[in-house]
Amino acid sequence: MCYQTRVSAKDLAYKWEWAPNPEQWIPYDTPTAALIEQAFSSRLKSTTLNVGPYFMMYPRTYTFHFDYENGNCYQRNKSSDMCRTARRRTGEEKMKKIDSKLVEKGDRCVICQERFDEDGASEIVQLAMCVGHYFHKGCISGYLKVRDTCPVCFKHVGA
Known part of the structure; x- marks a missing residue:
């Protein structure tokens, strides 16, 4: 599964990643990255993460938020109220x-x-x-x- 995600992700003009800790960045799977990119391109303030293998198991549990003014974004677990830093990379x-x-x-x-x-x-x-x-x-x-x-x-x- 990881190999498939990496191969298809390399063809995108962007890469969305989340951080479990400050030293590590993990790419979102391709369907989730596409959903986040669509919300980002539409300048939405947030979107519900409900596609991709992981987020489909927990529908309506995770949201993704954009702070365009400060250039920040994060993923939020609505059940635990835990937030993780995220970022968009283009190279x-x-x-x-x-x-x-x-x-x-x-x-x-x-x-x-x-x-x-x-x-x-x-x-x-x-x-x-x-x-x-x-x-x-x-x-x-x-x-x-x-x-x-x-x-x-x-x-x-x-x-």
């Missing part, structure tokens, strides 16, 4: 755009192994915490949805 916050002139002729994207366009048609980025590791934006975006390390030096990308 964009981990990247810095690179001028194509900085890339040497013949350099390749580490992920797809294609040469970088000399005309600058494809966007070239590097991870914020690494120097000299260049990627096509589309390639590294997909990679970061399932991994949290640089594919070259394996530094932790961070939250």
Whole structure:
């Protein structure tokens, strides 16, 4: 089940996660993430979590709340009144755009192994915490949805 969730989640432009503790983030399953994303896109203040394998077992027990003004969101268990921090990730916050002139002729994207366009048609980025590791934006975006390390030096990308 975890493998299936990760594979389908990597194709989304976003990832919704919840935190059981401050050091750990767990992705929501794809149906739940889609429900949360729809509520987020509609600028709803909250939504009831009632899809996905876990939340279908406990209908009307969990809600998801958005604080757009402060950029926060959380999941609430209505039975216990316990709240868990949640977040939306896109991967964009981990990247810095690179001028194509900085890339040497013949350099390749580490992920797809294609040469970088000399005309600058494809966007070239590097991870914020690494120097000299260049990627096509589309390639590294997909990679970061399932991994949290640089594919070259394996530094932790961070939250």
